[in-house]
Amino acid sequence: MNLYVGNLPYEISDEDIRGLFEPHGEVSSVSLIKDRETGRMRGFGFVEMPNDMEAQAAIQNLDGTEYKGRVLKVNQAKPREERGGGGRGGYGGQRRGGGRGGDRGRSSSGGGGRRRDEW
Numbered sequence: 001m002n003l004y005v006g007n008l009p010y011e012i013s014d015e016d017i018r019g020l021f022e023p024h025g026e027v028s029s030v031s032l033i034k035d036r037e038t039g040r041m042r043g044f045g046f047v048e049m050p051n052d053m054e055a056q057a058a059i060q061n062l063d064g065t066e067y068k069g070r071v072l073k074v075n076q077a078k079p080r081e082e083r084g085g086g087g088r089g090g091y092g093g094q095r096r097g098g099g100r101g102g103d104r105g106r107s108s109s110g111g112g113g114r115r116r117d118e119w
Contacts, residue, residue, distance in 0.1 A: 001055035005062075006044040006073035008032070021047050024061055025054020046077055 005017065014030040021027045032045035049055040055076070063074040 001049055001052045002077040003047045003049060003055055003058065004044065004073070004075055004077040005047055007070050008041070008043050008045060008072070009068040009070050010041045010043060012041065012068070017045060017047060020062065020067065021049065021058050024058035025049055025051050 003021075008017075012032065014032060017030045017032065018027050021030075026049060027047060028050050029048040030045065031048075033042045034040060035042055047058075049058060059074050059076070062072055065072055
């Protein structure tokens with residue numbers, strides 16, 4: 001079972017997490033999530049435990065407990081939601097000022113269009 005572990009201290013290591021979970025059963029992997037740009041811990045991670053009963057015991061015993069000054073959040077990880085592709089923001093895929101609006105796309109020199117300061 002894959003477990004989500006949240007509200008982790010930023011200075012925690014994989015070994016620290018493994019030591020926290022192993023008293024409750026076998027831990028097959030630990031994955032702490034780091035920020036892509038800074039490399040700094042983001043305060044959460046995932047623990048994979050192959051035995052579901054042991055994983056449930058870990059949830060029961062660790063969720064809501066304090067660890068290094070932080071109250072842990074431990075539960076069964078939910079499948080990652082599919083994110084919409086594209087990343088186009090709030091303009092519906094069109095560029096600002098393009099596509100509609102008469103003279104907007106024309107340059108201010110020539111063609112009889114409005115000057116930029118008249119828009």
